[in-house]
Amino acid sequence: MEKNANSEIISVSEYLDKLNVGLKNQKAKIIGEVTGVQEYPGRSYLYFSIKDSKDASTMKCFMWKRDYTISGVQIRDGLEIIVTAYPSIYKPNGGLTLQVETIELVGEGALQIAYEKLKKKLELEGLFADSRKKELPQYPHRIGVITSKSGAVINDFLTNIGKFGYEILFVDSKVEGIDAVKDLLSALEALKGKDLDVLVIMRGGGSLESFQAFNNEVLVRAVADFGLPVITGIGHDKDAPLVSMVSDKNVSTPTAVANLLNTTWNEALYKVNMYEDRIFSAFSASIEVFKRAEDTLFRAVDRIDNSISRCKENIIDFAKDIVLNFENLVKDVEESIHTSVKVIELSNPERQLKHGYSIVRSGGTIVKSKKDVKEGDCLDIMVSDGTITSKII
Amino acid sequence: MTKKTDSKVNLNETLKKLADIVSWFENQSELDVEKGLEQVKEGAQLIKDSRERLTQIENEFKEIKKEIK
Numbered sequence A: 001m002e003k004n005a006n007s008e009i010i011s012v013s014e015y016l017d018k019l020n021v022g023l024k025n026q027k028a029k030i031i032g033e034v035t036g037v038q039e040y041p042g043r044s045y046l047y048f049s050i051k052d053s054k055d056a057s058t059m060k061c062f063m064w065k066r067d068y069t070i071s072g073v074q075i076r077d078g079l080e081i082i083v084t085a086y087p088s089i090y091k092p093n094g095g096l097t098l099q100v101e102t103i104e105l106v107g108e109g110a111l112q113i114a115y116e117k118l119k120k121k122l123e124l125e126g127l128f129a130d131s132r133k134k135e136l137p138q139y140p141h142r143i144g145v146i147t148s149k150s151g152a153v154i155n156d157f158l159t160n161i162g163k164f165g166y167e168i169l170f171v172d173s174k175v176e177g178i179d180a181v182k183d184l185l186s187a188l189e190a191l192k193g194k195d196l197d198v199l200v201i202m203r204g205g206g207s208l209e210s211f212q213a214f215n216n217e218v219l220v221r222a223v224a225d226f227g228l229p230v231i232t233g234i235g236h237d238k239d240a241p242l243v244s245m246v247s248d249k250n251v252s253t254p255t256a257v258a259n260l261l262n263t264t265w266n267e268a269l270y271k272v273n274m275y276e277d278r279i280f281s282a283f284s285a286s287i288e289v290f291k292r293a294e295d296t297l298f299r300a301v302d303r304i305d306n307s308i309s310r311c312k313e314n315i316i317d318f319a320k321d322i323v324l325n326f327e328n329l330v331k332d333v334e335e336s337i338h339t340s341v342k343v344i345e346l347s348n349p350e351r352q353l354k355h356g357y358s359i360v361r362s363g364g365t366i367v368k369s370k371k372d373v374k375e376g377d378c379l380d381i382m383v384s385d386g387t388i389t390s391k392i393i
Numbered sequence B: 001m002t003k004k005t006d007s008k009v010n011l012n013e014t015l016k017k018l019a020d021i022v023s024w025f026e027n028q029s030e031l032d033v034e035k036g037l038e039q040v041k042e043g044a045q046l047i048k049d050s051r052e053r054l055t056q057i058e059n060e061f062k063e064i065k066k067e068i069k
Helices: A012-026 A065-071 A107-125 A152-160 A180-191 A217-224 A242-246 A254-347 B011-026 B033-068
Strands: A028-039 A045-051 A058-064 A080-090 A095-105 A142-147 A167-172 A198-203 A230-234 A249-251 A359-362 A378-383 A386-391
Touching (some): A028 A058, A058 A080, A095 A107, A107 A242, A142 A152, A142 A180, A167 A180, A180 A217, A217 A242, A254 B011, B011 B033
Parallel strands (some): A142 A198
Antiparallel strands (some): A028 A080, A045 A058, A080 A095, A378 A386
8 A cells, every 4th residue: 555655754864865866867958157167186076057148047066077078078167068967966965966977068169169179189199190090900800890779870881891701799889969978988998808800980970069979089089099990980071070080090981981891801802703713714724735635645545556556467467478488488499409400310311321322431431433442442331220341343 | 574685675676677687588589598597587586576575565555545544
């Protein structure tokens, strides 16, 4: 059963606590002129008041030095500012104080002046110098990305980033207005020390006012000191946000960031494809040469086959010719001998004796005429089977 | 194991010598059987050498053909 609030009795302290819890929900952006700045060296907070320019209504403000520094606005009496704050009752004296979270300058003119001033200061420090810009890795692989998860920026980036096996560590952050500074600083802190090749910070285009976070000195210095190459893709009309000036490489859109990261990979891919083509062409040419050599070899094989066959035939022919020629030679010699035998046989006078002829010798000399002998000579008459001795009478 | 003398046989030279012997017989006008017999003996040796060398060549060639076909 609900207690009756009116019947409950609580202490002053408890009541103030209760009020402060409720008041915390009354956060608002309040515009006013700065008065009575109380900034004590060594203390972690400062006081000032903001006064309504129309009726001089005033509220006392409390702000932590850290938040004040992050805001990047140097307050002075009379400066018109917008504070993002919630009310709170200071318990020791019951006074109402605005707990200020951020301070913004009012109007494009003031922002422009602050922008130019900070730009000059950082320029003099050499923060934008080319000499301190870090070279992007040739083939970035692990990429830290800081931007808002809502909106077209991250989609444009992811749509255009190539399929090169990137590992993307995404940290969501506000990117609009002065409130974004704390978020962006936290995101940087979250990614600091991570094993990254490059950090990308992106947001879409807008007015100078909407870029306040990216002209914040603390954020600019945090980006400068990040330790790894930082690419920014922060769209703008005329004045480049200081964060983009301090980054190592700045392009105008998330698509341009993606293209920048893809560049070396695309070139590498092109080279790989080109070398692949060259290797295959060279290989095809080698295969062609080999095929031609193979064809020549196969033809040579057939020719060698034929040569071996011809050699075999030649050897057989030579063998036949030599044998035949020698046989003919021997036959010729035999015939010659045979002819000689016949001639000799036919020419042998003894052969005639068998036919009744005889050879007459007188004193060892063949008698060819009757004048060769005289009476009383002895004659040896050779017949086929012997010799007859006779005497001429 | 390859014979030591095998490497000395050059088939082309051997075939040329055989052709010379055949030519000798064909151009012979006188009946010189003694010289003819010498030529036949030399021819027979050359034919033997040629056949052996050709067989070697043929066998080597068969092996090569197996590898390339």
